[in-house]
Amino acid sequence: MRDRVLDVLENVGRATTRGVAELGFAASLLGQSVYWLVLGRARKQPVRLAPIFAQAMDIGIAALPIITVLAATIGLMLAIQGIYTLKTFGAESRVTLGVALSTVREFSPLITGILVAGRSGSALAARLGTMRINQEIDSLTVMGISPVRFLVVPPLVAMVVLMPLLTLWADLVGLAAAGLYIAVELQTTFAAYADEVLSLLKLNDLLHGLAKSAIFAVLVTIVGVVNGASVTGGAEGVGRMTTRSVVHAISAIVVTDMLFVFMVTR
């Protein structure tokens, strides 16, 4: 009995220290990435543009079709739900306000973040994990090439630049799709809808969404890298950590979103 209690306590303790260690690792990775980005040239290891562009193509441009489809779908869904619920009060004409604000402030950054976490965060974790078990990361280290500078900074920079751009695109597509439905359903014109959106939305709303997406970009990259770099146990380990990275990244995005909104709207 006593042994079992000790075992439970031991496991709780170990899990806690593991969690704290992982957070510390994540923080130090972020710190090191900024360090290399700023001081790389002085350390004779500049961060190069070519891999950043390659990552940007992979993370951003290749994700455009699916982001377009999903953003349009979300826009339509919001318009349908909005008109349906507002009908209760006979206030269908106010639907634009809800759609515009919720798309720009919440849905676009969230859906973009989740999509990029699933596409690129997991790919990053799998790539780093495979490199870890193939000793490729050790091999970079012994060549005198910082793995953080070579493997982490390019996707981090690409992600931080591309995620807000993708979010902006999702804003446009989502609002346009919602507008098409609203114009038809409420028998107004798309131009009138666009006018209304422009008068309702403030720069602040747009920046709110874009700032969040930049934070999500950092979260997705760091979570992917931490999980990838912690892979042990061969191919199965890579699979496990890839899954874990998607789950962690999406959870981190949702929780951070809530915290961000709480802090900003107070």
Place this chain on the structure above:
Amino acid sequence: MSQSSIVVENLNTFYGSRHILKNVSLTVEPGEIFIIMGGSGSGKTTLLNHLLGLLIPTSGTIRILGKDIHAVSALERQALRTRMGVAFQSGALFSSMSVGENIALPLREHAELDETTIGIVTRLKLEVVSLAGFENLMPAELSGGMIKRAALARAIVMDPRLLFCDEPSAGLDPVVASSIDDLILRLRDAMGMSIVVVTHDLDSAFKIADRICVLDKGEVLALDTVDAIRRSDNERIQNLLNRRTEEAEVDPDAYLRRLMGEKERSTRFGPQARKGL
């Protein structure tokens, strides 16, 4: 007298409470082929990782080319690393790059050369390891022996003073393994570097070694020339040379505890501290 390439003094290291390397001391002289030999679990891979500066020792010092690898500044360590090359057991070629790009990577990162020169040096090194014309293939398209050769080419691309090879002949058929041995000898003769080879392949060790260090359970059992090792009357060395298995001493109490599935709390610790990513 020129300075030793590697000096290891009283190296101790632990995984949790397991003592992996016990007071290991050795020196590697310039231009010599130094073999680290030992059975599985003897600590030879751990020793190699320490020599590469990938692990932090519990105690002891490691001086590579005259510099303490853990005491120097990051910039000096980076400079030191450009003077050593490593061919890992699996090759560790970057799977997303072609063979040529793999070999050119250290040059691109550390030397300020134009692309033409980089191309020439890359092809030159591929010639040295008899892989000319393969620079556009991806690592996945190479055979086991070719991967080892490509890894060697990448390891020597910066003309290092010190070359490490981890199990160069593991997983290869005897003919290809022997050709890798010849290649290592040729590299030393052509470039005059010190070469540290970790292996458990006896034939290969005797063929290429100047000196052999036999590790057993984390201790240096013997460190001597090939002939002296062959003549050694130490029973454990003879067992290793003649491929005899050793009867493990039976501790009835420990045996019983293992059967009962009792775990020792203190042994369940995580892996040893690594540096960086």
